[in-house]
Each structure stands twice: as C-alpha cells, then as structure tokens.
Amino acid sequence: MKTTNIGPASLYRFLSYCNDSPLEKVILDCGAGGSQPPLAMFYENGYKTHGIDISEKNLKKALQFCRDDNMELGIVLGDMRELQFADESMSFVYSYAAICHMSREDAGKAIKEIWRVLRRSGLCYITFCVVDDSTSSEEDEPSGPGEYPYEDEGEKGIHTLYDDTEPDRFFHDFKLLHRERRRIEKFSDKGKHAWAEIEYIAQKT
Amino acid sequence: MKTTNIGPASLYRFLSYCNDSPLEKVILDCGAGGSQPPLAMFYENGYKTHGIDISEKNLKKALQFCRDDNMELGIVLGDMRELQFADESMSFVYSYAAICHMSREDAGKAIKEIWRVLRRSGLCYITFCVVDDSTSSEEDEPSGPGEYPYEDEGEKGIHTLYDDTEPDRFFHDFKLLHRERRRIEKFSDKGKHAWAEIEYIAQKT
Numbered sequence: 001m002k003t004t005n006i007g008p009a010s011l012y013r014f015l016s017y018c019n020d021s022p023l024e025k026v027i028l029d030c031g032a033g034g035s036q037p038p039l040a041m042f043y044e045n046g047y048k049t050h051g052i053d054i055s056e057k058n059l060k061k062a063l064q065f066c067r068d069d070n071m072e073l074g075i076v077l078g079d080m081r082e083l084q085f086a087d088e089s090m091s092f093v094y095s096y097a098a099i100c101h102m103s104r105e106d107a108g109k110a111i112k113e114i115w116r117v118l119r120r121s122g123l124c125y126i127t128f129c130v131v132d133d134s135t136s137s138e139e140d141e142p143s144g145p146g147e148y149p150y151e152d153e154g155e156k157g158i159h160t161l162y163d164d165t166e167p168d169r170f171f172h173d174f175k176l177l178h179r180e181r182r183r184i185e186k187f188s189d190k191g192k193h194a195w196a197e198i199e200y201i202a203q204k205t
Numbered sequence: 206m207k208t209t210n211i212g213p214a215s216l217y218r219f220l221s222y223c224n225d226s227p228l229e230k231v232i233l234d235c236g237a238g239g240s241q242p243p244l245a246m247f248y249e250n251g252y253k254t255h256g257i258d259i260s261e262k263n264l265k266k267a268l269q270f271c272r273d274d275n276m277e278l279g280i281v282l283g284d285m286r287e288l289q290f291a292d293e294s295m296s297f298v299y300s301y302a303a304i305c306h307m308s309r310e311d312a313g314k315a316i317k318e319i320w321r322v323l324r325r326s327g328l329c330y331i332t333f334c335v336v337d338d339s340t341s342s343e344e345d346e347p348s349g350p351g352e353y354p355y356e357d358e359g360e361k362g363i364h365t366l367y368d369d370t371e372p373d374r375f376f377h378d379f380k381l382l383h384r385e386r387r388r389i390e391k392f393s394d395k396g397k398h399a400w401a402e403i404e405y406i407a408q409k410t
Contacts, residue, residue: 009218016214176392183386 007038008096010180010199014125015045017177017201023091023119026050030080030110031098032073033058037065038096039073047092050085052078055155080110085117093118094125097197101157103147111170118204124174125201128167129160132183132196167198174202212243213301215385215404219330220250222382222406228296228324231255235285235315236303237278238263242270243301244278252297255290257283260360285315290322298323299330302402306362308352316375323409329379330406333372334365337388337401372403379407 018027025047029039032051039049051073053059062075078084080095080102093114099107107128114124131145145166150159164181178201185194223232230252234244237256244254256278258264267280283289285300285307298319304312312333319329336350350371355364369386383406390399 007217009214009216009221011214012212012217013214178392179390181388185384187381187383 007036007041010127010182011038011041011094011096011125013178014092014094014123014201015041017123017125018042018047018092019045021091021121021123023122024048026090027092027094028052028083028085028090028117029075030078030083030093030095030114032075033060033062035061035065037062037073037075039075040065040069040071043071043073049073050090051075052080052083054079057153057155080113081106082109083113083117087116088119088122090117091119091122092124093122096125096127099126100129100160100197102160103158104160107160108170115173115204120204122204123177123201124204125199126167126170127197127199128162130162130164130181130196130198132194162198164198167200171200171202173204175205177201177203212241212246215332215387216243216246216299216301216330218383219297219299219328219406220246222328222330223247223252223297224250226296226326226328228327229253230297231295232297232299233257233288233290233295233322234280235283235288235298235300235319237280238265238267240266240270242267242278242280243299244280245270245274245276248276248278254278255295256280257285257288259284262358262360285318286311287314288318288322292321293324293327295322296324296327297329298327301330301332304331305334305365305402307365308363309365312365313375320378320409325409327409328382328406329409330404331372331375332402332404333367335386335401335403336366336368337399367403369403372405376405376407378409380410382406382408 027042027047027049029051031053032039033053033055039051043049059077066073099110145161145163148159150157180199183196185192232247232252232254234256236258237244238258238260244256248254264282271278304315350366350368353364355362385404388401390397
C-alpha cells in the first residue's frame, strides 16, 4: 500500500469491503472530479474504474491528474440523477461529499440510479452532511436540517443538511452493512473548520 | 497504494499528515500487536517502524504476521506507561484502540511518555472510547463515563469511557491539528455492533 495520493480515509474501509467481495473489480465514483480523484486508490488496487462529475471545472482537474499520473481513470461528464450506465453494470459505486450538494429530491433520484446500475450483491458507499449537534456548531454551520445556498470559487450551489437518521430512508432496498457518524474539526493557522457527516455502506440484495 | 492489508481507515489520515512532515520517517505504535498490525502500512510507505504491546498473546500474533509477510516491524513487549525509548527519538507516535484499556491515571502517564519520546514538531495520533450519546447506545455500552471490567478471550481488563471533551486535558502540551468523534455501527448476521470513539492528531510544539 505504498501511496503517493491518499484518498479520504474512510474510503479505505470501503476498499476493504470491496476487496472482500467475490464480484468483478469494477467501480463507479459519482462526483469523481477534482485534483485528487479518489478513484486513483481503486485503480492502483486493480479496479476497472469509471467516474462521473457534473462540473466541467472538476472534470478538467481530474483529467489533468490522469495525464500527470498516467492513469486511465475513465472520468467523464455525467449527472447522478440519470446515469449513463446499463442496469447491473457495476459491482461497486460510491459517492463521497457529492450528494450533500443536491436537493433531497435529487438525492433520492441519484440513489435509485445507484441501485439500478449495481449488480446484485454489489456494494455502495454514500456520505451525507448532517446537522452538527455540538455546541460549537453555530460558528460553522446552519442550525437545522435544510437546503442552504453556497458558493465555491464562483460556482453556486446548494448544501443540504440532514438530521442523523434521515438518510436511512434512501436505503430501504439495500442491506445496511456500516453506518458511521463523524464530527470533524480541523485546526490550522486559519482557525477551526468543523463539519459533521454520516456514511453508509450498503449492499444491493 | 496497492494493498493486501488495510489498516484502520482513520490511520490513513495520520499517514497523510506524517507524509507531509519534514521529519525523518520513524514511527512508534503503542499497542502494536495483533494479527493485522497497522504498522505494516507505515512500513510499506517507507517508515522505520517500532511497536510495543503489553500483551504477550498480541505480540505473538504480530510476530507471526511479520514472519508470514516477511516484514521487520520491530514490535516488542512494552508498557506505554514507561516507554523503553530515548527522549525525542520518534518523529511520529500513534496508539489506536489501546488507551481505552487503561485507567484515566495510566492514560495520563502514557501520553506524557508519548510526549517525551516525540521530537519537537513530531506528531501523535491517539484514540479514546467515548460515551455513545445516541438513543440506541444502551444495548451496547455502559451508560456513562467510567472504568468498566471486560474480558476478551480469557484476558481480563478494563474499558474506560470518556465524555466527549474529557481527553482534551491530555493535550495541553500539544498543538491540536485534528479532532474527530465517530459513532460506528456495523451490521452483520450476528446483529449490530456499535461504539463511539474520539481521535486526536496533535503536534509536540
């Protein structure tokens, strides 16, 4: 596991679940763009990778990474609400820190699409932003579940906050394997950055 | 990052912090034993590794792993309350899921020892078990902070639960970089297993 690029830590647990599955090593990242695509860790572990991103800017960054690191990650433009992949074409699908930028309604559509493209016994990993219930939340986040406008480098979007158990309803057609709620605080010279997220690892039955 | 053995997911974040440090790649694991020693991921990433464990049984398992995988991880018997290493001999020290088996008093001694063996600007990563504040906690864990007896494969010990902010006091002589509280639920045919932990990444100033 020599690594030059380390993905989000919790994706290593998903990698471990995928490695333990008997299914073919083919994986899709929904929201795959950016300058450090986590698909790289799956690629380096022998997975056939596919990725989509709705943002041209994030796609460009990912393609630059693929050229620089000479990796064919297979990342293209796409919309999670209408995936361009056939039914049951993927063994594994994940979406890290992407669904939080969709409305609740669109999140429901996206997870139905993830279910459609997954093979039976296939695994998915999805994270949501949740309301931070600690006392220090006020400085960092809105105070309740909802959909909030945000802007990042000129791109406008929404930021959807769930309460802790709310995303459960998206997983009625899955078997739940792992659920983890995290409250994260990073400290740097710029001050503290804090947020809370919840992660699901689930299996299509 | 081709991997056969995947360590606890959150240790990949610590690996990332260590990789970004200019210090020599020398690391100590306090509680390093067991059949899947996380030191392997540091070893494979070019670190000179040291490890101690107070349990002969866990040490034996780790040494078996070292023989099977042909890795010289440098794991020996040792006590966190009195480390057999010189002052400022380590760039990085971590202790995953070990301090929860010590009393509060011993945990304080251990973290003073970690501070002693760390170089200036060195980094540590330490996890504690915390009280699970969710409604479903009652089935899995005691209901408040304290020290509880437990038994694992015939070995008796204690299990210390902290409240969320309590371990902060161990880090007065450090600069805090990352603090993360996790509530983890694993679902299997045997039922649900749930616990809560808090992780600190801190720097000796």
